[in-house]
Amino acid sequence: MAEETGSCGGGGGGCEAVKKRVDQSVAFHELFGFADPLDWLLMAAGSAGAVVHGAAMPVFFLLFGELINGFGKNQHSLRRMTDEVSKYSLYFVYLGLVVCASSYLEIACWMYTGERQVGALRRRYLEAVLRQDVGFFDTDARTGDVVFSVSTDTLLVQDAIGEKVGNFIHYLSTFLAGLVVGFVSAWRLALLSIAVIPGIAFAGGLYAYTLTGLTSKSRDSYANAGIIAEQAIAQVRTVYSYVGESKALNAYSEAIQNTLKLGYKAGMAKGLGIGCTYGIACMSWALVFWYAGVFIRNGQTDGGKAFTAIFSAIVGGLSLGQSFSNLGAFSKGKIAGYKLLEVIRQRPTIVQDPADGRCLDEVHGNIEFKEVAFSYPSRPDVMIFRDFSLFFPAGKTAAVVGGSGSGKSTVVALIERFYDPNQGQVLLDNVDIKTLQLKWLRDQIGLVNQEPALFATTILENILYGKPDATMAEVEAAATSANAHSFIALLPNGYHTQVGERGLQLSGGQKQRIAIARAMLKDPKILLLDEATSALDAGSENIVQEALDRLMVGRTTVVVAHRLSTIRCVDMIAVIQQGQVVETGTHDELLAKGSSGAYAALIRFQEMARNRDFRGPSTRKSRSSRLSNSLSTRSLSLRSGSLRNLSYSYSTGADGRIEMVSNADNDRKYPAPKGYFFKLLKLNAPEWPYTILGAIGSILSGFIGPTFAIVMSNMIEVFYFRDPNAMERKTREYVFIYIGTGLYAVVAYLVQHYFFSIMGENLTTRVRRMMLAAILRNDVGWFDQEENNSSLVAARLSTDAADVKSAIAERISVILQNMTSLLVSFVVGFIIEWRVAVLILVTFPLLVLANFAQTTG
Numbered sequence: 001m002a003e004e005t006g007s008c009g010g011g012g013g014g015c016e017a018v019k020k021r022v023d024q025s026v027a028f029h030e031l032f033g034f035a036d037p038l039d040w041l042l043m044a045a046g047s048a049g050a051v052v053h054g055a056a057m058p059v060f061f062l063l064f065g066e067l068i069n070g071f072g073k074n075q076h077s078l079r080r081m082t083d084e085v086s087k088y089s090l091y092f093v094y095l096g097l098v099v100c101a102s103s104y105l106e107i108a109c110w111m112y113t114g115e116r117q118v119g120a121l122r123r124r125y126l127e128a129v130l131r132q133d134v135g136f137f138d139t140d141a142r143t144g145d146v147v148f149s150v151s152t153d154t155l156l157v158q159d160a161i162g163e164k165v166g167n168f169i170h171y172l173s174t175f176l177a178g179l180v181v182g183f184v185s186a187w188r189l190a191l192l193s194i195a196v197i198p199g200i201a202f203a204g205g206l207y208a209y210t211l212t213g214l215t216s217k218s219r220d221s222y223a224n225a226g227i228i229a230e231q232a233i234a235q236v237r238t239v240y241s242y243v244g245e246s247k248a249l250n251a252y253s254e255a256i257q258n259t260l261k262l263g264y265k266a267g268m269a270k271g272l273g274i275g276c277t278y279g280i281a282c283m284s285w286a287l288v289f290w291y292a293g294v295f296i297r298n299g300q301t302d303g304g305k306a307f308t309a310i311f312s313a314i315v316g317g318l319s320l321g322q323s324f325s326n327l328g329a330f331s332k333g334k335i336a337g338y339k340l341l342e343v344i345r346q347r348p349t350i351v352q353d354p355a356d357g358r359c360l361d362e363v364h365g366n367i368e369f370k371e372v373a374f375s376y377p378s379r380p381d382v383m384i385f386r387d388f389s390l391f392f393p394a395g396k397t398a399a400v401v402g403g404s405g406s407g408k409s410t411v412v413a414l415i416e417r418f419y420d421p422n423q424g425q426v427l428l429d430n431v432d433i434k435t436l437q438l439k440w441l442r443d444q445i446g447l448v449n450q451e452p453a454l455f456a457t458t459i460l461e462n463i464l465y466g467k468p469d470a471t472m473a474e475v476e477a478a479a480t481s482a483n484a485h486s487f488i489a490l491l492p493n494g495y496h497t498q499v500g501e502r503g504l505q506l507s508g509g510q511k512q513r514i515a516i517a518r519a520m521l522k523d524p525k526i527l528l529l530d531e532a533t534s535a536l537d538a539g540s541e542n543i544v545q546e547a548l549d550r551l552m553v554g555r556t557t558v559v560v561a562h563r564l565s566t567i568r569c570v571d572m573i574a575v576i577q578q579g580q581v582v583e584t585g586t587h588d589e590l591l592a593k594g595s596s597g598a599y600a601a602l603i604r605f606q607e608m609a610r611n612r613d614f615r616g617p618s619t620r621k622s623r624s625s626r627l628s629n630s631l632s633t634r635s636l637s638l639r640s641g642s643l644r645n646l647s648y649s650y651s652t653g654a655d656g657r658i659e660m661v662s663n664a665d666n667d668r669k670y671p672a673p674k675g676y677f678f679k680l681l682k683l684n685a686p687e688w689p690y691t692i693l694g695a696i697g698s699i700l701s702g703f704i705g706p707t708f709a710i711v712m713s714n715m716i717e718v719f720y721f722r723d724p725n726a727m728e729r730k731t732r733e734y735v736f737i738y739i740g741t742g743l744y745a746v747v748a749y750l751v752q753h754y755f756f757s758i759m760g761e762n763l764t765t766r767v768r769r770m771m772l773a774a775i776l777r778n779d780v781g782w783f784d785q786e787e788n789n790s791s792l793v794a795a796r797l798s799t800d801a802a803d804v805k806s807a808i809a810e811r812i813s814v815i816l817q818n819m820t821s822l823l824v825s826f827v828v829g830f831i832i833e834w835r836v837a838v839l840i841l842v843t844f845p846l847l848v849l850a851n852f853a854q855t856t857g
Contacts, residue, residue, distance in 0.1 A: 025334035026341055031161050033341075034120040035113070042113040043165075049105030050166045054173025054319070056099045058181040058312045063091050065185065065308030072303050072720035106166045114162020121340060122154050128343050133350040134418035135377035149343075153336035160333020164326045171323035178316015186301040186309035192291055193313035196284035201321055203280045207273025214269055218262040222798065225255035229772055229797055234790035236776070236783050245776045253769055260765050267757020268750070271697075275749035278704065282742030285708075286735040288314075289715050293731035296719050303719030350420060350438065357437035363444050363525040364429050365394035365556030367415060372424035374410065384410050385579045388424070392572075397557040399567040401602060402576035408560045411576075412528045415558065416445060428526075446524035446555075448548070450531040452515035454503035459488055460495040462514055466521035474521060482517035482547040484510070504784065509543060516547045527557040564603055575599050680808050683766055690758040691812075697752030698813050702820025704745050706828055711737050752813060760809030768801040 035043070070084030129146050182190030232239050232248035239248055292306040301309070372388040375381070384407045392398045400408045413419055414426050417433055425432045433441055446466075454462050463475050470478075475495070479485040487510055491497045503511040519527065529548060545566065561567045568587045575583040575590070575598045582598045583590055590599035684691065715734050721727040775793060782788055829837035 024338050025331070026338045028160075028330060028334060030341065031157055031333055031337045032117065034117050034124065036116075036120075039113045039117055042109040042116075046106050046109030046113065046166050047169055049102040049107075049109065050169035051173045052102035053099060053106050054170040055177035056095060056102065057174050057315055057319075058177040060092075060095060061308045061311045061315070062181050062185070063088050063095065065304035065306075067304075068307055068716060069302060069304030072716075075720070106170060107163060110163050110166035114158050117161060118154050118158040121157060122150060124344050125149065125154070125340050128346070132343075132346070132348045133420075134413070136346075136348065149336075149340055153340055156329075156332045156336035157340065158333075159329045160337075164329045168323050168326040168330075171319040171326075174319035175316045175323065178312040178319065182309045182313035182316060185305040185312065186295065188295060189288070189292055189301065189306055189309040190313040193288055193310050194317050196287060197314060197317040197321075200277065200281050200284060200318070203273075203277040207269070207277060210269045211266060211273060214262055214266040218259055218266060221259045221262055222256065225252055225259065225768075226794055226798055228252045228255055230790055230794035232772075233775065233783065233793050237780060239776070240780065245773075248776065249769070249773055252772055256765055256768060260761050263757055263761030263764070264754075267754045267761070270757070271750035271753035272746070274753065275746035278745040278749065279742035282708070282738050282745065285712075286738035286742075289738070290731060290735050293718070293727055297724045297727055303716060306719060307716060350417060357435060357440070359437055359440045360429060360431065365525050366427075366429050367392040367526065367556060367558070368425075368427040368430075369411070369414070370425045370427060372414070372421045372426065374414065374419065374421045376419070383579060385421070388580060390574055390581050390584075392556060392558055394429075394556050395554060396571040397552050397559065398572040398574065399559040399561045399570045400574050400576060401561050401564060401567070401599070403602070406576045407579050408576060409530055411558065412447070412530045412560055415526070415528060416447060417441060443522075444525045445528060446519035446522050446526070446551075447528045447530070448512070448515050448519055452503065452511045454499050454506075454511055454514060456498070456500060458493075458496050458498055459491075459514060462499060463495075463518050463521055466518040467523075470521055475517075478521040479514075479517040481520050481550050482513045483543050484513035484517050484547075487513075504789075513543070513547055516551060520551055525555060527552060527555045528560075529557065530560045531562045564606055573599060575602070680763065680767075680804060684759055684763050684808065687759045687762050690755045694752055694755035694759060694809075694813060695816055697748055697750070697755060698816035699820045700748035701745075701752050702817045703824055704741065704748065705821045706824040707737075707741055709825070710828060711741070752817070756809045756813045760805040763808060764801045764805045767804050768797060771797050771801060 032039075032043075067085065067088040070081060070088060074081035074084060179190070182193065228248065228251050232244075232252070239245060288310055292301075292310060295301050296303060296306060369385075369388055369390045372385050373383065374385040374388070375383050388407075390411070400411050402408050414421060415433075417426075417438060420434060425434075427433070428436065428441070428444075455465070460475060463478060464470060466478070467474070472495075476485055479488060479495075488495055488497070497505070499505055499511075499514075503514075506514070529552075559567060559570060567573060571586070572584060573587060573590055574581050577598060583593070590597055591603075593600065595601070595604070711734050715731070718727055718730040718734065721730065775797070778788075783790070783793075826837060826841065829840065
């Protein structure tokens with residue numbers, strides 16, 4: 001692993017090492033390493049279904065070609081025509097049943113096995129992360145990296161080993177079957193059909209490339225505006241205090257103007273891209289059908305085989321391109337899998353295996369550091385301890401003091417065995433803690449930090465981390481001892497109150513008392529207090545210190561102290577300087593050494609710092625008191641408001657556990673209020689002229705599909721003309737119609753997408769401005785609520801406004817196009833043969849229901 005890391009700061013070699021690590025990936029088959037026998041069975045069944053499902057389309061063209069021949073070659077024998085049509089109609093029924101079964105097998109099996117394998121991968125990854133020692137998070141991974149891997153990397157792996165594999169096999173099967181059917185039917189036409197595919201693919205690829213580039217630029221452009229909005233929301237107190245709402249809104253408005261212009265360009269690129277793709281496709285069909293007429297007139301093939309060869313070859317060739325589109329997902333999955341598997345395979349230096357290590361029959365609580373040398377993994381060249389020795393007697397309270405960076409908190413980290421010393425030993429009752437079972441060791445230790453770690457759940461759940469199987473009576477007793485029960489009882493939901501992310505809904509003193517209650521519930525033999533009161537105001541410190549005094553009784557207690565006034569009554573004080581113990585003794589013993597002593601110097605420096613910060617004791621006290629009271633009152637008011645505004649409902653989950661659901665979250669799941677569509681249309685009033693032009697483009701685009709179908713059906717009819725001259729004349733006529741349709745498609749799609757993009761982008765910009773203005777009109781308490789933190793609100797500003805564009809501009813565009821296409825198709829159908837049109841109309845609802853089920857599923 002060492003050779004994979006590097007820094008760009010030291011020259012080109014470092015940059016290459018970084019690039020190498022980024023580009024590394026696992027072999028594709030390694031992604032399936034968590035599959036069990038059931039998964040392999042599901043993958044085999046899904047692959048078989050994909051092969052059959054993919055081959056069904058060329059088989060359909062083969063049968064349809066024979067059906068066309070049944071019509072065309074038996075025009076003078078109605079009985080023979082009926083027999084042929086009946087036979088192939090029955091074949092279509094059989095094929096439909098096979099497609100239903102195989103497609104279900106393909107999709108269901110691959111999706112299910114993908115979910116199962118990634119579920120196992122997530123579990124193994126989280127187990128591996130939680131198994132790592134603390135040094136892993138100092139050097140190899142940040143918390144954000146772990147969250148990203150669980151939420152994003154695992155989804156990329158799932159995408160690579162789930163439905164995408166079925167899609168790849170499906171389209172590969174269509175390609176191979178299409179080539180076989182096409183070349184068997186009419187190899188010359190099949191070859192020509194394949195030859196026109198690169199032109200269609202090039203047009204589509206160029207469109208996708210251009211649109212992707214513009215979309216990326218637009219995303220980057222809005223990211224700059226998003227930063228302005230998020231900073232304004234995150235620092236809303238500062239914005240409000242300087243009356244800077246208008247300034248923030250104007251800066252945001254200016255930043256999103258560039259996004260608006262890029263949106264116009266993207267609309268034009270989309271219109272030209274889709275139009276050119278359809279245009280080249282129509283011209284390619286014109287070429288293929290021209291040569292099909294030539295081959296038929298020369299007696300080299302017939303109409304049915306020509307149809308089969310053309311469609312099998314073209315659909316097969318395009319399917320190869322569709323199968324390659326899955327390769328990107330496979331590549332991303334391999335890169336994401338490398339990051340996940342690297343952690344899973346990494347063996348921690350501090351092993352947590354329950355079978356590894358022993359447990360002491362009885363714990364007295366004597367702790368000894370014996371000639372310890374230590375440096376942090378992230379800074380191996382900086383030695384924190386050298387030949388460090390210190391003894392903490394059982395049942396006594398000892399304080400560790402020293403200057404910043406002297407190694408005070410490192411003492412706590414080594415006792416907890418977050419790290420192992422480079423040399424020397426840490427002993428518990430004369431036993432090296434390396435030989436003890438890690439879980440058992442940490443069960444004997446209670447830790448209260450300067451900044452208590454609370455989880456985004458209820459107060460009850462946070463306290464229960466100390467003892468998961470504790471009763472409610474035990475929890476309340478621990479909270480009472482920690483001076484926490486009184487304030488918890490006053491909260492609207494009591495112990496079921498959500499504390500918010502990192503305990504945001506509580507004050508510092510309240511959070512600290514909950515952390516102490518958690519430690520009391522654990523009832524540890526050894527207690528570690530790492531500057532537990534240094535971040536609190538004077539009022540909170542007294543309450544918390546009183547709770548800590550109760551907790552320390554009868555335990556070995558190690559106190560890392562910043563405020564020396566809090567440790568005067570401890571049994572022993574150890575002074576650390578530059579990684580070594582320079583003095584030990586009680587408060588009085590250390591002061592008796594005179595002003596030259598290290599402890600006395602620390603006290604003197606603290607007193608000098610206090611005198612420098614405050615000019616007079618009486619003024620200090622009055623100002624501090626007023627400020628503390630003011631802040632406490634405001635803080636309590638804001639938090640209480642936040643807690644009151646958050647209400648919860650209780651329900652029983654599928655597994656029988658009680659689940660608490662925030663009503664604020666439920667509100668977001670409710671349907672949108674009625675009439676919002678027309679309200680948004682009113683916001684688009686300035687763009688109505690563009691909307692009308694876009695609507696005309698959508699209607700024109702709706703004619704393309706029916707026109708293509710009409711020309712193709714007539715073309716097939718021409719293939720069965722007995723007069724070669726009439727066949728040639730009509731073929732030329734329809735070929736020119738195809739070419740004209742291609743040019744028409746370019747104009748229609750350009751008008752549709754360009755003008756609707758103007759409508760949509762302006763609506764998005766307008767909605768974003770209005771949203772930010774509305775957000776900055778809220779009181780400060782609104783921003784304290786868990787669901788209104790700066791990241792979530794900024795994300796809504798980005799995504800919700802973009803969703804409005806999809807819901808209005810894009811929806812109108814698609815609806816107009818599809819409704820026009822549907823209406824024209826049925827009108828033409830009823831004009832040509834109303835009885836067949838009625839029959840199709842009867843089956844149409846089934847197609848709509850099937851499509852709806854697929855979309856919602």
